[in-house]
Amino acid sequence: MNPLYPIEWAVAWIMVQFHRLLSVFMDPDSGWTWALSIVGLTVVIRTLIIPLFVRQIRASRAMQMVSPELQAVQKKYKGKTDPESRQAMAQETMAIYKEAGASPFSSCLPILLQMPIFFALFRVLFTKLPQAAGGEGFGPLTPELAHSAYTGTFLGNVTIADSFLQSGAGGLTTKLVSGIIIALMCAVTFITQKELTMRNMPKAALEGPMASTQKMMLYMLPFIYVITGPGMPIGVLIYWLTTNVWTFVQQYIVIRATPTPGSDAEKQRQARINAKREKKGLEPLDFTPKKKVVEEPEEAAPIRVQPKKNKSLSDQEKLAQARAARAKAQEQRRAAQQARAAQEKPAPSTSPLNKGSKGSKKGSKRHK
Secondary structure, three states, X not given: OOOOHHHHHHHHHHHHHHHHHHOOOOOOOOHHHHHHHHHHHHHHHHHHOHHHHHHHHHHHHHHHHOXXXXXXXXXXXXXXXXXXXXXXXHHHHHHHHHHHOXXXXXXXXXXXXXXXXXXXXXXXXXXXXXXXXXXXXXXXXXXXXXXHHHHOOEOOOEOOOOEOOXXXXXXXXXXXXXXXXXXXXXXHHHHHHHHHHHHOOOHHHOOOHHHHXXXXXXXXHHHHHHHHHHHOEHHHHHHHXXXXXXXXXXXXXXXXXXXXXXXXXXXHXXXXXXXXXXXXXXXXXXXXXXXXXXXXXXXXHHHHHHHHHOOXXXXXXXXXXXXXXXXXXXXXXXXXXXXXHHHXXXXXXXXXXXXXXXXXXXXXXXXX
């Protein structure tokens, strides 16, 4: 039995429902109607996994913030292959993840959940649709609807079942459409990954293995699209492009609303807040404490360099220093938030009566 059959059936059903809705004001046999049905399918799927996407952004941010501590643990157990050391290393690593609220698996959840849907859509367009168009219906995809989807054209003779390698009647036009969609997918993915790793991370988190992995993803993902895209039906490429655009917009909103402390995105948010206050005639807020929190790790850098001159500190002591520095940064961040909250409170009004009362109190004290 095909394990993707329930997902294939659900994908076909959602496409048919959107096609029925769009057919009210569009040509039911047009390729545009079926292409927009795939866009509607993408919107439904991405709406359902919004909580997972927000969790992915936070997990990725937390993973990069704890990168220095993870490096200290790895150096502590470097070269130790006995079971006790491996178990202790795993326990300390999980303790760091738990303390920071990070999870190495949360960042993969949206992709893992979409992969079965992606493959199911590929099978529906590549296998089920031609079979249904030939007379073998598939669930909600009747032979009539399948024939309409299989033969419906847009931009000339391009159909959602054609691909770059199998261009069909569209010929060169199909190859151009497929190539343009793949190029847009690469561009949107590159910009999305760059915004996440560069603009929304402090300078201290842009070093280490995690940062190197994120930078590699900038070029690996577009390369994967270039390799696999030509063999995909245009309907699958439309789904892929739509979900990439959705990811970019959703990530932009999340980063704009809740940027990582110390990142360029946070500085831009602070500038926007003060610009709004200036329009209202209010004094700008002082975000200096937040900037100090970001600069603290740079000031503490000589302390970490000292062991190179004097090799008296053990790996466990280095780990303790890293945790202490992180706890200090968290405490300063809380103090900064309290200071900002105090600055945002309206100043008490000073009326002439209040001044007079203060003067009378001073006079009474002098009289005494």
